[in-house]
Amino acid sequence: xxxxxPQTGTKTMNMIEAINSAMDVMLERDPNTVVMGEDVGFFxxxxxxxxxxxxxxGKTRVFDTPINECGIIGVAVGMGAYGLRPVPEIQFADYIxxxxxxxxxxxxxxxxxxxxDFICPMTVRTPFGGxxxxxxxxxxxxxxxxxxxxxxxxxxxxxxxxxxGLLIAAIEDNDPxxxxxxxxxxxxPFSGYYDRPVEPWSKHDASAVPEGHYRIELGKAATVRxxxxxxxxxxxxxxxxxxxxxxxxxxxxxxxxxxTLLPLxxxxxxxxxxxxxxxxxxxxxxxxxxxxxxxAALVQERCFYxxxxxxxxxxxFDTPYPHSLEWAYFPGxxxxxxxxxxxxxx
Amino acid sequence: xPETTPQKEAGxxxxxxxxxxxxxxxxxxxxxxxPDFGDIDVPAVEATLRPSEATKPDAMRxxxxxxxxxxxxxxxxxxxxxxxxxxxxxxxxxxxMMLVRAFDDRMFRAQRQGKTxxxxxxxxxxxxxxxxxxxxxxxxxxxxxxxxxxxLIARDYPLIQMMNQIYSNRGxxxxxxxxxxxxxxxxxxxxxxxxxxxxxxPQAVGWAMASASKGDSRIAxxxxxxxxxxxxxxxxALTFATVYNAPVIFNVVNNQWAISSFSGFAGxxxxxxxxxxxxxxxxxxxxxxxxxxAVYAAxxxxxxxxxxxxxxxxxxxxxxxxxxxxxxxxxxxxxxxDEATAWPLGDPIARLRQHLETLGEWDAERHEAQxxxxxxxxxxxxxxxxxxxxxxxxxxxxxxxMFDDVFEELPWxxxxxxxxxxxxxxxxxxxxxxxx
Numbered sequence: 091x092x093x094x095x096p097q098t099g100t101k102t103m104n105m106i107e108a109i110n111s112a113m114d115v116m117l118e119r120d121p122n123t124v125v126m127g128e129d130v131g132f133f134x135x136x137x138x139x140x141x142x143x144x145x146x147x148g149k150t151r152v153f154d155t156p157i158n159e160c161g162i163i164g165v166a167v168g169m170g171a172y173g174l175r176p177v178p179e180i181q182f183a184d185y186i187x188x189x190x191x192x193x194x195x196x197x198x199x200x201x202x203x204x205x206x207d208f209i210c211p212m213t214v215r216t217p218f219g220g221x222x223x224x225x226x227x228x229x230x231x232x233x234x235x236x237x238x239x240x241x242x243x244x245x246x247x248x249x250x251x252x253x254x255g256l257l258i259a260a261i262e263d264n265d266p267x268x269x270x271x272x273x274x275x276x277x278x279p280f281s282g283y284y285d286r287p288v289e290p291w292s293k294h295d296a297s298a299v300p301e302g303h304y305r306i307e308l309g310k311a312a313t314v315r316x317x318x319x320x321x322x323x324x325x326x327x328x329x330x331x332x333x334x335x336x337x338x339x340x341x342x343x344x345x346x347x348x349x350t351l352l353p354l355x356x357x358x359x360x361x362x363x364x365x366x367x368x369x370x371x372x373x374x375x376x377x378x379x380x381x382x383x384x385x386a387a388l389v390q391e392r393c394f395y396x397x398x399x400x401x402x403x404x405x406x407f408d409t410p411y412p413h414s415l416e417w418a419y420f421p422g423x424x425x426x427x428x429x430x431x432x433x434x435x436x
Numbered sequence: 437x438p439e440t441t442p443q444k445e446a447g448x449x450x451x452x453x454x455x456x457x458x459x460x461x462x463x464x465x466x467x468x469x470x471p472d473f474g475d476i477d478v479p480a481v482e483a484t485l486r487p488s489e490a491t492k493p494d495a496m497r498x499x500x501x502x503x504x505x506x507x508x509x510x511x512x513x514x515x516x517x518x519x520x521x522x523x524x525x526x527x528x529x530x531x532x533m534m535l536v537r538a539f540d541d542r543m544f545r546a547q548r549q550g551k552t553x554x555x556x557x558x559x560x561x562x563x564x565x566x567x568x569x570x571x572x573x574x575x576x577x578x579x580x581x582x583x584x585x586x587x588l589i590a591r592d593y594p595l596i597q598m599m600n601q602i603y604s605n606r607g608x609x610x611x612x613x614x615x616x617x618x619x620x621x622x623x624x625x626x627x628x629x630x631x632x633x634x635x636x637x638p639q640a641v642g643w644a645m646a647s648a649s650k651g652d653s654r655i656a657x658x659x660x661x662x663x664x665x666x667x668x669x670x671x672x673a674l675t676f677a678t679v680y681n682a683p684v685i686f687n688v689v690n691n692q693w694a695i696s697s698f699s700g701f702a703g704x705x706x707x708x709x710x711x712x713x714x715x716x717x718x719x720x721x722x723x724x725x726x727x728x729x730a731v732y733a734a735x736x737x738x739x740x741x742x743x744x745x746x747x748x749x750x751x752x753x754x755x756x757x758x759x760x761x762x763x764x765x766x767x768x769x770x771x772x773x774d775e776a777t778a779w780p781l782g783d784p785i786a787r788l789r790q791h792l793e794t795l796g797e798w799d800a801e802r803h804e805a806q807x808x809x810x811x812x813x814x815x816x817x818x819x820x821x822x823x824x825x826x827x828x829x830x831x832x833x834x835x836x837x838m839f840d841d842v843f844e845e846l847p848w849x850x851x852x853x854x855x856x857x858x859x860x861x862x863x864x865x866x867x868x869x870x871x872x
Binding site for chain 2: 150155161165166168169172173176188196200203204205208209263264309354
């Protein structure tokens, strides 16, 4: 559901700029929006996602915090209960665990336990995923943990246009949202070939981003590519990796970018799988109990009699993210090509 | 089984160094022992000076190690901390504290009668919530732990609503979702109680920061026990509060026991809990938590301090948990039965009563009459509440409410699960069954 403001033009943005623009727009529109996190103020964030926001909107609207994720999320819960719309940044998703109790037991349940006496309209932004030689503590993909929490929405954009529209929708949402930013594609889509130059976002259609306010409804997937041979479910970085391999192999695949993992666009998934009869799920997170397991179960439950092959998963391995062997861990072209060959043969 | 875990050898050469030993804290008295608290330092009332509310924390460190008191053991209010309350105000305070005790006694019995699953008394700690709340403004937001029923009572929250929550009955506005005593009352400045300990600490700081950033005049106060001051959230909260000079009052109710673990397991053997403030550059007050006037005075001081942008205060209420931790606890299994009566700082209700009597503003007859009146009030209210149901006797909430408020709007997967649950109920109760 896009509703671009006709009064404002578009601007070429990479994903960081689009995310920055979303916060800028919300800080401007809503005096209750507050941006906070480690290094987000004066410096503008280690990935520069909040660059210039403190200077423009003031120190009480955009400010640095102590290195204390429990404090960042816990304080944001209190701010939300007061009536603000905090947008806390956790510098890397790997660091969210010290704040997880505040997210799981507090933010997620505040509305429920108080019968809506208190709500927690916060959006926790955090860069996630690998592919930047971040080692085991700067590369994790904790999305399945987030989707297992009752009361939290989980959003993952895959391009600048979606990132801005989804982030605005997340900030305006009255429930807590975890907004996972695939940092590998902050500056440009990633093909999965680490030894090839990365194409900048400026050469991509989705880099034309409206400067003003627009929303992309949470819970709606996007069809990246229509096809008949099989359905591929992906999100974040893997949307681009998948698209590259599919095009190289010349496969008539339908690629669905989920965009929101919870609430999930089950209708888009069901319609596509029933049409193609085959389903491949691709994510970078570890395999066991990953979000792919949930997707595979849903597809099996809802589309079993339409399936012509077993549902397959391409994922990261069940190991911590290795530093030097990063590209052997990453679900890249070879792993995806192998799975595609298998699923289309059955 | 190997004797040690397969860690790599540290390569430590043989030496004649003495072996290290691990210290495991142990309370001084166990069941069967005779408790003696003679070594607790109770300074004279006049000995503790009251600094101005603008005093910098490093100039008042001794207050983190002392004991702010107002009432001496003859019931006379003395010294610089005397809040000089009118007799009328003192009588109101006494009434609230007595009402908390009457409420606790009746709800405890209701739990024993099987009318609810759980209850937590605050016997002996009534001052730490009632007197504290009375020193605040009505608009200030309280972030309680689970033993601060006195906040709601001191703010005239309807008793029947507390009972309805305890019974999870038709009148429970929390729809039977929370454990008994985990109330929520935003219009009374009472934040929803969490079962996870100390999580409310950073939340109170966030609320206070929000209030400050909006130019509001309201402040936040928060309570936890000394046991949960060991939680990381406590330290996160103090860090954020000092960094942003948040207008917040931290209350640590040191009632000596965290279920069966004594305060030593929270670090209480080494220092006071108020002294935690020192390391953070926060004002710290250690006060006699059984002295309602000291609690009032300290809270008033801290509230004035917060309201004038002089920053946060940590108040350690030095008190004693006279009863079990909850209705699920048997304290006689881990501490002497007469420890509460040996507690040198007495009982807060008895001390306030003595003070009023010393002033000639109260007497035994009035006290007895008020005890009866409050018992009757609680009993009558209980009857009204029980007409709306008690826990375990029938379903008190419409079934579909289970799925409400997980999110603002019901997503498809919860709609499907709700339909499944309703179908299960129909299968159970028959085709003519209708949800409430």
